Amino acid sequence: MTVSATEPTATGRRREDHGVVPGSRPSTNESATAPLSYDPELERLEIELLLEGIYRHYGFDFRSYAYASIRRRLWRRIEAEGLKTVSSLQDRLLHEPAMMERVLLDLSINVTAMFRDPTFYLAFRQKVVPLLRTYPFIRIWHAGCSTGEEVYSMAILLEEEGLYERARIYATDINEVVVHRARAGIFPLERMQEYTENYIRAGGTRSFSEYYIAKYDGALFSPALQRNVVFSQHNLVTDRSFAEFNVILCRNVLIYFARDLQTRVHGLFHESLVHLGILCLGSKETLRLSTFESSYEELSSAEKIYRKVR
Amino acid sequence: MIGTSWGGLNALSRVVAGLPATFALPIVVVQHRSPDAAGFLAELLQAHTGLCVVEVDDKRPIVAGYVYVAPANYHLLIERGFFSLSTDAPVRYSRPSIDVTFVSAADEYGRRTVGVVLTGANEDGSLGLKRIADRGGYAIVQDPATAEGAAMPRAALRAVPKAHVVPLDRIASQLISIAPPRPPAEYRVRAPLT
Ligand SMILES: C[S@@+](CC[C@H](N)C(=O)[O-])C[C@H]1O[C@@H](n2cnc3c(N)ncnc32)[C@H](O)[C@@H]1O
Numbered sequence: 196m197t198v199s200a201t202e203p204t205a206t207g208r209r210r211e212d213h214g215v216v217p218g219s220r221p222s223t224n225e226s227a228t229a230p231l232s233y234d235p236e237l238e239r240l241e242i243e244l245l246l247e248g249i250y251r252h253y254g255f256d257f258r259s260y261a262y263a264s265i266r267r268r269l270w271r272r273i274e275a276e277g278l279k280t281v282s283s284l285q286d287r288l289l290h291e292p293a294m295m296e297r298v299l300l301d302l303s304i305n306v307t308a309m310f311r312d313p314t315f316y317l318a319f320r321q322k323v324v325p326l327l328r329t330y331p332f333i334r335i336w337h338a339g340c341s342t343g344e345e346v347y348s349m350a351i352l353l354e355e356e357g358l359y360e361r362a363r364i365y366a367t368d369i370n371e372v373v374v375h376r377a378r379a380g381i382f383p384l385e386r387m388q389e390y391t392e393n394y395i396r397a398g399g400t401r402s403f404s405e406y407y408i409a410k411y412d413g414a415l416f417s418p419a420l421q422r423n424v425v426f427s428q429h430n431l432v433t434d435r436s437f438a439e440f441n442v443i444l445c446r447n448v449l450i451y452f453a454r455d456l457q458t459r460v461h462g463l464f465h466e467s468l469v470h471l472g473i474l475c476l477g478s479k480e481t482l483r484l485s486t487f488e489s490s491y492e493e494l495s496s497a498e499k500i501y502r503k504v505r
Numbered sequence: 506m507i508g509t510s511w512g513g514l515n516a517l518s519r520v521v522a523g524l525p526a527t528f529a530l531p532i533v534v535v536q537h538r539s540p541d542a543a544g545f546l547a548e549l550l551q552a553h554t555g556l557c558v559v560e561v562d563d564k565r566p567i568v569a570g571y572v573y574v575a576p577a578n579y580h581l582l583i584e585r586g587f588f589s590l591s592t593d594a595p596v597r598y599s600r601p602s603i604d605v606t607f608v609s610a611a612d613e614y615g616r617r618t619v620g621v622v623l624t625g626a627n628e629d630g631s632l633g634l635k636r637i638a639d640r641g642g643y644a645i646v647q648d649p650a651t652a653e654g655a656a657m658p659r660a661a662l663r664a665v666p667k668a669h670v671v672p673l674d675r676i677a678s679q680l681i682s683i684a685p686p687r688p689p690a691e692y693r694v695r696a697p698l699t
Contacts, residue, residue: 228608231639235612261564261589263582263609268593306592450563450579450590457564479576479590481562 227271230279241281242266248285253295255369256432257302259456268301303370304451307341309382310348310393311446312478317398318498323473324356326502327441333362336440336467338431339448340366343377344390347406348397349444350420355400359423365438367429378426381413431460436467443468447477454484461487465503474501506610506618508603508633510537510625512653514546516673517623518553521572523677526555529684530619531567533583533610535575535603537629547574563590575601583610599629607633611640618642619683621676622668625657631664643683644668645676 229238242265246258257265273284276294288294310316327333337346346366353359368374382390391403407414429437431448443464449457464474465487474482474491476499482488491501509516513536521532536546550572551558558572559565566587567573575581579590581601596602603622607630610618620637622630624647638644644665649655651673662668671679 228612228636235615261582261584263584263589263613264591264593266612267582267591267605267609304591304593306594447592450592454564454587477563479560479562479579484562484564 227267227274229266229270238266238281241285242269245269245281245285245288248289249295249298252289254433255299255302256430259432259453260302260451261453264304264451265302268304269298272298272301299370300372303368303373305341305370305373307344307447308386308393309344309390310397310399311345312498313393313396313398315397315446315475315478315498315500316348316352317396318495318500319475320352320356320398322494322500323442323475324352324358326471326473327358330441331361333358333442334438334440335362335364335442336438336444337364337366338429338443338445338464340368340374340377340426341370342373342382343380343426344382345444345446346377346424346426347380347416347420348394350424351394351399351406352397354420362423364424365440366424366426369428369430369432371428374426374428378421380416380418380421381410382407382416384409384412384414387414431463432456436463438467439469440467440472441469442473442475444475445477446475447480449480450477458485458487461485465490468503470503472503474503475499476501506533506535506607506633506637507621507623508535508607508625508630508657509623510599510603510627510629510654510657512624512626513537514549515624515653516647517550519673520621520623520676520680521550521554521556521558523674524554524556524680526570528556528681529569529686530680531569532556532572533567533575533581533606534572535581535601535606537599537601537603537625537627538577547572550574561588561590564588575606577601580605582606583613585613597627597629599627603630604633608636611636611642614642616641619645619680621645621647621680622658622661623647623673623676624652624654626654627657628660630657631660634661634668635664638665638668645679646670647676648672 250256250258278284288298340346353362394403407416478499480499482491482501490503490505492504494500494502547558547560556570556572560574560576561581564587578600580593582589582591596605607620618637620634620642622634634644646658646661646668648670649658652658
């Protein structure tokens with residue numbers, strides 16, 4: 196079964212995702228943690244059972260996600276629903292698909308931004324673009340693209356470097372709601388100032404406002420940026436590789452996975468990259484802790500850009 | 506666990522400068538700073554201590570002999586023996602949030618957790634310190650009279666009235682006095698990294 200949430204739910208969440216807007220009130224259920232009386236070992240057991248239940252009943256495999264983060268997200272939901280125990284949430288989500296939809300949104304943390312970490316895009320321009328120029332055709336995979344901000348950023352970068360025509364970008368995420376939003380290409384207008392600053396620091400060569408038009412409170416990005424992009428749903432845990440890529444970007448997704456699962460997904464990336472293909476991770480994710488370290492050389496250690504050498 | 510905000514660099518430098526390179530507990534520092542601050546905090550602190558100061562990468566093991574600095578723009582979570590990072594929404598306007606880190610440390614390490622709230626101009630850290638104290642851990646608050654920003658230690662004291670109030674220049678010696686004399690066996694191996 197595929198779970199996809201309705202738009203209003205998704206919209207409500209987005210606000211929260213984008214952080215606390217200055218002047219707004221912080222949300223009330225911030226503790227996001229078990230009551231003191233809760234036995235931590237029992238809590239762990241209940242969470243493991245709940246994740247097993249989600250997997251067996253709905254097919255979503257969160258069993259190897261990083262525990263501390265899963266626990267925080269689940270307690271937020273438990274508090275928001277006025278429940279008391281992890282097991283009571285399990286009961287509800289197994290019997291009510293609508294509850295599962297909400298939990299699914301809780302568990303996939305979709306926070307993102309255009310040109311997030313501008314220095315990464317700068318390094319990409321300087322170190323990766325010259326390599327890409329040597330290829331007649333470039334396949335790029337954005338794994339865990341969330342609502343697509345990163346994908347449009349890359350499309351803009353490639354456009355400005357004259358490489359977009361020969362590129363094909365595959366942008367995927369586990370969560371259908373965000374993939375759908377990514378396809379729409381409308382981002383909150385109030386963030387354009389921040390994105391413009393990021394764009395400039397990322398080495399942008401034009402005027403950022405050329406790329407979108409303001410529509411109500413949204414910024415609609417030029418459909419031309421999408422002409423070589425394919426958005427689709429893909430689960431890194433359960434789905435296979437679907438092509439050979441020159442570049443794979445997977446930023447701030449693996450931090451939500453436990454070590455074993457990270458290693459498995461690195462295996463998937465390794466087999467999906469061509470020889471000398473490029474792997475880009477989030478700025479605090481490292482290959483140094485994985486078994487694939489020796490398969491790659493560093494193109495930029497600060498920006499976590501690697502090249503597959505064996 | 507040390508949490509701080511406004512005036513934190515100075516206070517942190519003083520604390521780590523007072524600790525020996527053989528200090529038996531791993532130290533975790535959460536300091537508020539601008540989202541795009543690069544890794545300067547770790548470098549600045551390194552100049553003051555014989556412990557190794559590093560900015561945390563995801564899933565890094567937790568080992569004695571290190572001062573771990575929470576990276577800007579991520580929440581830092583404590584798991585069994587290692588760190589996880591998260592880009593969850595800011596909590597009380599902060600990412601990293603001291604509360605988030607302290608709570609996860611208290612829930613994972615319970616009585617074995619030491620929480621220290623230093624100078625700062627907001628109230629982050631008080632909920633987390635309370636959680637540490639409630640789980641039987643050890644709570645220290647910088648004496649507000651010695652803090653550049655008194656709001657944060659004051660809020661922490663309101664939340665944890667029984668916390669130990671310690672002037673800045675004595676926090677290091679207080680930590681030494683409560684730490685085990687030498688690293689427990691499980692911590693004694695140095696991390697293979699850096
Ligand atoms: C924090 S966002 C990162 C967005 C973007 N890459 C960035 O760095 O700004 C993490 C994304 O990973 C996705 N995700 C989580 N688990 C996944 C899985 N098993 N397969 C694919 N995507 C997943 C979530 O839905 C979410 O959109």
